[in-house]
Amino acid sequence: MQVDFLNLQRVNESFGSELKEAVNRVVSSGWYLLHTELEAFEQEFADYLGVKHCVGCGNGLDALTLVLMAWKEQLGWQVGDEVIVPSNTFIATVLAVSRAGLKPVFCEPNLEDALIDVNRIEALITEHTRCIIPVHLYGQTCDMDRILQIAKMHGLKVLEDACQAHGAEGAAQADAAAYSFYPGKNLGALGDGGCIVTNDKELAQQVRSLANYGQSVKYTHIYKGVNSRLDEVQAAVLRVKLRRLDKDNARRREIANYYQENLKGIVSVPRIPAHPCRHVFHVYAIRTEHRDELQMSLKEKGIQTLIHYPIPPHRQQAYREFQHLHLPIADEWGRTELSLPMSPVMTDEEVEAVCNGFK
Numbered sequence: 444m445q446v447d448f449l450n451l452q453r454v455n456e457s458f459g460s461e462l463k464e465a466v467n468r469v470v471s472s473g474w475y476l477l478h479t480e481l482e483a484f485e486q487e488f489a490d491y492l493g494v495k496h497c498v499g500c501g502n503g504l505d506a507l508t509l510v511l512m513a514w515k516e517q518l519g520w521q522v523g524d525e526v527i528v529p530s531n532t533f534i535a536t537v538l539a540v541s542r543a544g545l546k547p548v549f550c551e552p553n554l555e556d557a558l559i560d561v562n563r564i565e566a567l568i569t570e571h572t573r574c575i576i577p578v579h580l581y582g583q584t585c586d587m588d589r590i591l592q593i594a595k596m597h598g599l600k601v602l603e604d605a606c607q608a609h610g611a612e613g614a615a616q617a618d619a620a621a622y623s624f625y626p627g628k629n630l631g632a633l634g635d636g637g638c639i640v641t642n643d644k645e646l647a648q649q650v651r652s653l654a655n656y657g658q659s660v661k662y663t664h665i666y667k668g669v670n671s672r673l674d675e676v677q678a679a680v681l682r683v684k685l686r687r688l689d690k691d692n693a694r695r696r697e698i699a700n701y702y703q704e705n706l707k708g709i710v711s712v713p714r715i716p717a718h719p720c721r722h723v724f725h726v727y728a729i730r731t732e733h734r735d736e737l738q739m740s741l742k743e744k745g746i747q748t749l750i751h752y753p754i755p756p757h758r759q760q761a762y763r764e765f766q767h768l769h770l771p772i773a774d775e776w777g778r779t780e781l782s783l784p785m786s787p788v789m790t791d792e793e794v795e796a797v798c799n800g801f802k
Contacts, residue, residue: 444796448747453788465679475675484678492615494640496647499673500654503606503623506637507539510619513649526574529559530773537756551772555714561589574600579608582725607725610692632677691787695724705798730779744800749782
């Protein structure tokens, strides 16, 4: 049996005619940017998360960057001010800090779940620290209670990188959160897309302006903005998929539970939170010292796997100024992590085939 890591064609076909009808509705409307589909999606996603404001933008990287740009403008942050980020994350988290003219400071994760180790954060705070960016990596939410407490004690902003955590309980409770709608996400568009969510009206207005060339009204530019907009087609598609997000996340948890029961003792399986709804399993990540051999063996059996992420940001050439850092836990995750097939449309037979591939 061939088991794909993620078959987006099957995912989208599972919505029947709904996606085509949504796209056709936009095509027929004659409006393709900044119109009713975007307005409706922003309101629906904000309501879903229980926040006051949602602002669509071009992608998750832009969402993170726009918030930092807005705070830098509002609060008078200086070039080179510091933002604490996890040492193991997709590089977009770090790129956003750099794009905003700020300096990333790397905090090691927990070995058990790959999330930022809250016990290490305070030691990294200096007079130049302005913000903490916890990443809800693989779909599991960080210890936000502790992070928010630390931030309050030191007068710091908190920006959640929730780009892998659509629908995870415990997310979107900080000053702002950024989401990506890349097609492979739990809530994925048919192209790139993203948004920021917040309860701060002023921040939402400023991000909306920054994302649209810095305009307050047309041809009146109050900021040095960018062009980063969630288009009407993607907004319409996301409205359809949002209605099924909780059901799809429940299916992901079923698959994860099956993996847990059948793979425990064979490889290092993820640590499942006590409250299961705090994990939406965007990725089911195992660890093994024999990662490359295991991946090849599974491939020979028709089982496709991926690696998230083999080279941590501080080891990338783009960030060669940080290659001297000793971050052994991030390095270990990069060396041993393997992501198993995970999709809400996987059949029980496919899930069983993955486990049998190990046995």
